[in-house]
Amino acid sequence: MELSNIFQSQKTFFNSHQTKDIGFRKETLKKLKGILKANENRLYDAIYKDFRKGKFDTSLTELNLIYNEIDFFLKNLDKLSKPKKVKNSIEPAAR
16 A cells, blocks of 8 residues: 555544544553553564663563553553533733
């Protein structure tokens, strides 16, 4: 598939507003975590080849951070996505 076709496909999907649904977002985060877990050894190998970073260091400083972020948003997405009232930030200029 050509890059322009991929871009157009992604743009069309985004404009469908399916990504606004909280359930969709949670499922996508779960899928991402599953893909990362399933490919951990490949990620360890690639990071070692690029940066000479060992498995323990990669787990501690790369993958665990990502897993913690995903878990945080899975747990808190409902609360974080609630509408909030904000004050009008435009105030009349002092004369």
